[in-house]
Amino acid sequence: xxxxxxxxxxxxxxxxxxxxxxxxxxxxxxxxxxxxxxxxxxxxxxxxxxxxxxxxxxxxxxxxxxxxxxxxxxxxxxxxxxxxxxxxxxxxxxxxxxxxxxxxxxxxxxxxxxxxxxxxxxxxxxxxxxxxxxxxxxxxxxxxxxxxxxxxxxxxxxxxxxxxxxxxxxxxxxxxxxxxxxxxxxxxxxxxxxxxxxxxxxxxxxxxxxxxxxxxxxxxxxxxxxxxxxxxxxxxxxxxxxxxxxxxxxxxxxxxxxxxxxxxxxxxxxxxxxxxxxxxxxxxxxxxxxxxxxxxxxxxxxxxxxxxxxxxxxxxxxxxxxxxxxxxxxxxxxxxxxxxxxxxxxxxxxxxxxxxxxxxxxxxxxxxxxxxxxxxxxxxxxxxxxxxxxxxxxxxxxxxxxxxxxxxxxxxxxxxxxxxxxxxxxxxxxxxxxxxxxxxxxxxxxxxxxxxxxxxxxxxxxxxxxxxxxxxxxxxxxxxxxxxxxxxxxxxxxxxxxxxxxxxxxxxxxxxxxxxxxxxxxxxxxxxxxxxxxxxxxxxxxxxxxxxxxxxxxxxxxxxxxxxxxxxxxxxxxxxxxxxxxxxxxxxxxxxxxxxxxxxxxxx
Numbered sequence: 001x002x003x004x005x006x007x008x009x010x011x012x013x014x015x016x017x018x019x020x021x022x023x024x025x026x027x028x029x030x031x032x033x034x035x036x037x038x039x040x041x042x043x044x045x046x047x048x049x050x051x052x053x054x055x056x057x058x059x060x061x062x063x064x065x066x067x068x069x070x071x072x073x074x075x076x077x078x079x080x081x082x083x084x085x086x087x088x089x090x091x092x093x094x095x096x097x098x099x100x101x102x103x104x105x106x107x108x109x110x111x112x113x114x115x116x117x118x119x120x121x122x123x124x125x126x127x128x129x130x131x132x133x134x135x136x137x138x139x140x141x142x143x144x145x146x147x148x149x150x151x152x153x154x155x156x157x158x159x160x161x162x163x164x165x166x167x168x169x170x171x172x173x174x175x176x177x178x179x180x181x182x183x184x185x186x187x188x189x190x191x192x193x194x195x196x197x198x199x200x201x202x203x204x205x206x207x208x209x210x211x212x213x214x215x216x217x218x219x220x221x222x223x224x225x226x227x228x229x230x231x232x233x234x235x236x237x238x239x240x241x242x243x244x245x246x247x248x249x250x251x252x253x254x255x256x257x258x259x260x261x262x263x264x265x266x267x268x269x270x271x272x273x274x275x276x277x278x279x280x281x282x283x284x285x286x287x288x289x290x291x292x293x294x295x296x297x298x299x300x301x302x303x304x305x306x307x308x309x310x311x312x313x314x315x316x317x318x319x320x321x322x323x324x325x326x327x328x329x330x331x332x333x334x335x336x337x338x339x340x341x342x343x344x345x346x347x348x349x350x351x352x353x354x355x356x357x358x359x360x361x362x363x364x365x366x367x368x369x370x371x372x373x374x375x376x377x378x379x380x381x382x383x384x385x386x387x388x389x390x391x392x393x394x395x396x397x398x399x400x401x402x403x404x405x406x407x408x409x410x411x412x413x414x415x416x417x418x419x420x421x422x423x424x425x426x427x428x429x430x431x432x433x434x435x436x437x438x439x440x441x442x443x444x445x446x447x448x449x450x451x452x453x454x455x456x457x458x459x460x461x462x463x464x465x466x467x468x469x470x471x472x473x474x475x476x477x478x479x480x481x482x483x484x485x486x487x488x489x490x491x492x493x494x495x496x497x498x499x500x501x502x503x504x505x506x507x508x509x510x511x512x513x514x515x516x517x518x519x520x521x522x523x524x525x526x527x528x529x530x531x532x533x534x535x536x537x538x539x540x541x542x543x544x545x546x547x548x549x550x551x552x553x554x555x556x557x558x559x560x561x562x563x564x565x566x567x568x569x570x571x572x573x574x575x576x577x578x579x580x581x582x583x584x585x586x587x588x589x590x591x592x593x594x595x596x597x598x599x600x601x602x603x604x
Contacts, residue, residue: 018126019175022152023203026058029149030065031333033058033203041281041290043216043255048317050281051212057337059199059207062153063214065146066097066195067236071221071288073101073193079230086218086238088209088249094156095209096196103163103191108182119161119168120177123151147195151175153204154197161193174200211240211249217290218251224288226253227270227321256319261361268353269322271299275367276315276374284320286339287329293339295320298347302355306362307375315374316367383448384468387458401439402463405476407431412463412476413516414438416483416492420556424482427564434476436463441488442495444590445502457499471506479507480573482516484555497576498590505578513576518556518567524549531566 016024026033035054042051067086074081087096104119111121114128121128126148151157157172162185171179199207218236225231238249260274284296299320304312332340362368401418403425405411410432415421421437428435436459443454448468451457461467464474481496483489493515500507507513519531521538525547532538553559559567588596 018124018148019152022149023200026153026203030058030061030153031337032056035207039281040213041216041283042212043219043252044212046252046255047257047277048255048281048283049279051279053210053213055210055213056204056207059204060210060213060217062150062197062199063095063097064217065150066095066197067221068288069147070097070099070101070193073099074231074234075228077101079233081234084234084236086214086236086249088211088214088238088240090209090211090240090242092198093207093209094196094198096194098192098194100190100192103166103193104161104168105163107161107163107168108166117168117170117180117182119159120170120180123147123157123159123170123172124175150197153200155200155202157195157197159193159195162189162191164191214240215249215251218249219253219255220283220285220290221288222251222253223255224285224321259367261358261365261367263354263358263361265353267323268349270319271321271354271358272319273303273358273362273367274317275370276317280317282313282317282319284318284322284339286322286324286331286336288321289331289336291331291337291339294341294343295322295339295346295350298343298350299354299358302359303362306359307368307371309375309379312371312375315371315378380448380469383452386452387448387461388467401437402459403430403435404463405430405432405434409434409476411478411480412436412474413480413482414460414496415556416440416489417555417557420482420484420559423556423559423561423564424568426561427568429568434463436460438492441492442499444495445499446590446592448503451503460499461504466504466507468503473510474504474507474512477512478514479512480514480516482518482556485518485520485553486555489555494586494589498586500576501578501582501586502590508576508578511575511577514573515576516567517572517574518559519553519563522549522551522553522563523547529562529566531563531570533572 022029033056035056037052037054039050040053040055042049042053044051063086067084070084074084081100084097084099086098087094089095104122107117107119109118110116111118111128114121114125116124128148151172152175154172155174157175158170160167160169162168165185167181167183167185167189169179169181170177201207218238221236225234225236237251239246240249241247256272257274260272263271282296284291284293286293286295296318299318300313303316303318304310306312307315328341328345330340332338401421403421408431411428411434413421413424413428413433413435415424415435415437418437418439421435425435438456443450443457445451445454445457451461451468464476464479466472466474479500481493483493497508497513500513517533519533520535521532523530523532523538523542525545529549530541530547532541551558553563587593588600
C-alpha cells in the first residue's frame with residue numbers, strides 16, 4: 001500500500017482525509033484485500049461444488065456493493081424492474097452495472113446537509129444512503145457505506161442516473177470529481193442508473209476478475225430472486241468482455257440436484273437438503289447476502305443428531321436462505337460474510353419454522369437411506385482401522401486376564417470372573433487350553449464402534465485373530481463360554497453369542513462355539529462325590545439314599561478345584577448353532593429397538 005502517514009511524534013494525533021483513511025485500512029470496510037487461498041462455492045457444469053481459489057473477498061466485494069444497491073432499487077419497485085446487467089472488462093478490470101430503476105430521487109438537487117448534489121453525496125460521503133430507516137427484510141444495504149467505499153477504492157468511477165426529469169452524470173478519478181453534467185432528461189432516454197468503475201491498482205495491484213466467482217455470484221443472486229414472488233420477473237445477466245470479444249456470463253438458477261428435500265416457510269425462508277457428492281458444498285444466505293453463521297450449525301446439529309453421527313454433514317449439503325427482520329439482521333463485518341447473532345436469539349425461531357417439517361420429510365426418503373449407508377460405510381472403514389490398531393496394542397498388553405495354551409491352541413475358555421478363570425487355569429490342560437477371564441458383563445456390540453471402543457472385546461478378537469468382515473479361522477479350534485448357571489451368567493453367555501453371531505458368523509457356522517454346562521448341585525454318597533445338573537436329577541438320585549455334604553453350586557466361583565477337575569474330565573458342551581429364529585430373537589434382545597424388547601417381555 002503506497003499511502004504514507006506523516007507523524008513527527010508517536011503521540012501526535014493525525015487526521016486523515018477520507019481517501020487516505022479508507023485506502024490505508026480497506027479491510028475494515030470490504031473484507032480482506034490481499035489474495036487468500038480458500039475453498040469457495042463455485043457453480044461448474046450446472047453443479048454447486050467447492051473449489052480451491054486464490055482470490056480477494058474485498059476485491060470481489062466492490063461488485064457486490066454496487067449490484068446490491070441495484071437490487072435494493074428493484075425491491076423498492078416491487079417487480080416492475082426487469083433487468084440488471086453487468087459488463088466485466090477482463091482486460092481493463094472495468095465493471096459497468098446498469099439497472100432499469102427510476103433513477104436517483106431529486107438527482108439534480110443539492111443535499112440540504114452536505115450542500116453537494118445528492119448523487120455526489122451518495123458516492124462521496126460515508127454513511128449517506130436511503131435505507132437507514134427501512135425495516136423490511138428485503139433491503140440489503142442499510143449502512144450507506146458501500147457505494148462511497150467503492151468510489152474511494154477505485155481508480156476511476158462514473159455514475160449516470162436518469163429520473164423522470166433529469167440526467168445527472170459524475171466522473172471521479174482517485175475520488176476527485178473530474179467531470180459532471182446535469183441536464184433535463186433527453187427524449188427517449190430510459191430511466192435507470194449506470195455505474196462504471198475500475199478498481200485502484202494501488203489498492204489491488206495485479207488483481208484480475210475471476211470469471212467463475214462472478215458467474216457463481218450472479219447465479220446465486222438469480223436463485224435468490226426466484227424465491228421472491230415480487231422479483232421473479234427480474235433477471236440479472238451480463239457479459240465478459242476482452243478487447244472486442246464479448247461472451248455472455250453463464251448465469252443459472254438451477255444448480256441444485258433434482259433429488260432434494262425442500263422446506264419453505266412463508267415468513268422465514270427456505271431450507272433445502274440433498275445428498276452430498278464429490279467436492280459438493282453447502283451454501284447460506286441471509287436476506288440475499290451469502291454468509292456463514294450459527295444458523296448453519298443449528299441445522300447441522302438437527303441433521304447430525306437425526307443421523308446419529310456428528311460428522312454426518314460430510315454426506316449431505318444444505319442451502320439455507322433466511323429472511324430476517326432488521327431486529328435480527330446483524331453481521332460481523334461490512335461485507336456481510338458472517339451472520340453475527342447468538343444461538344439463543346435464532347434457535348427457537350428456526351426450530352418452530354423448519355425443524356419438525358424437515359425431519360419428517362427426511363424420514364424414510366431415498367436421500368436419507370443413501371446418507372445412512374454412506375455413514376455406515378465410513379464408520380465401518382474407520383472402525384476396522386481402529387480395531388486393527390487397537391488389536392496390536394491389545395496383544396502387547398494382555399496379561400493377567402489371559403493364560404494362553406503353551407503348545408497347540410485347541411480350546412479357549414471365556415470365563416465369567418477372575419475367580420472362575422483362576423480355577424479353570426488350574427484344572428485345564430495348559431498345553432492345549434487357554435483361558436480368558438471376563439470382568440462381569442461384556443459390551444452389547446450393536447455397532448462396530450462397540451468393538452473398537454471396548455478393551456475386553458478387543459482382547460477376545462485379538463486372541464482369536466479375528467477381523468470383522470473377514471471369514472478367518474479362529475486361532476483356537478474351540479471357543480467355550482463358561483458362565484454361571486444363573487440369570488447374569490445366561491445374559492453374559494447371550495451377549496457373547498450375539499458378538500460372534502453378529503460380527504463373526506463363520507465361528508458359529510463352522511461349529512467353533514460352545515457353552516460349558518456346569519453342575520448345579522453336588523453331594524457325597526458312599527465313597528465319592530455325585531454331581532447333578534438339575535434339581536430333578538438330584539431328587540431322583542437322592543430318594544431313599546444316605547447322602548451328605550449337599551452343596552448348591554451357585555456360581556463358577558463356588559466350585560472347588562476338585563469340582564473343576566471333575567467338570568473338565570466329564571465336560572458337557574452345548575454347541576451353538578444358527579437356526580431360523582436366531583436373528584429374530586437376538587435382534588429383540590440386543591438390537592437397537594427398545595420397543596421390541598418391551599413387547600417381548602410383555603408377551604405382545
